[in-house]
Amino acid sequence: MQKDDDSFVYDEASGEWISAADAAAAAGAPAEVAVEVRDSVGNLLADGDQVTLIKDLTVKGAGQTLKRGTLIKSIRLTGDAQEIDCKFDGIKGLVLRAEFVRKR
Secondary structure, eight states, rough: OOOOOOOOOETTTTTTTEEEEHHHHHTOOOOOOOOEOOOOTTTEOOOTTOOOEEEEEEEEETTEOOOOOOOOSSOOOOOOOTTEEEETTTEEEEEEEEEEEEOO
């Protein structure tokens, strides 16, 4: 008797059809490594950290400027090594580049 090796599974990550044996092997593989986000001086940032701005930044669409030294509380990492998501009074969906902040 011959083994049934003709079963294939669609892999959403790669967009290809792979054999069921390969899919089972990939399921046991570790998840992707988290991206390290570092501020302007090289400190490692994490969710919930407080940061200060090192430069005056004009916020597009909000019509206001965030001044140097402004404290941003409770940041969230986005998965991109250079972008952090944060909240600030009067500005929804504020995303800052890590190169313009320093960990407090």
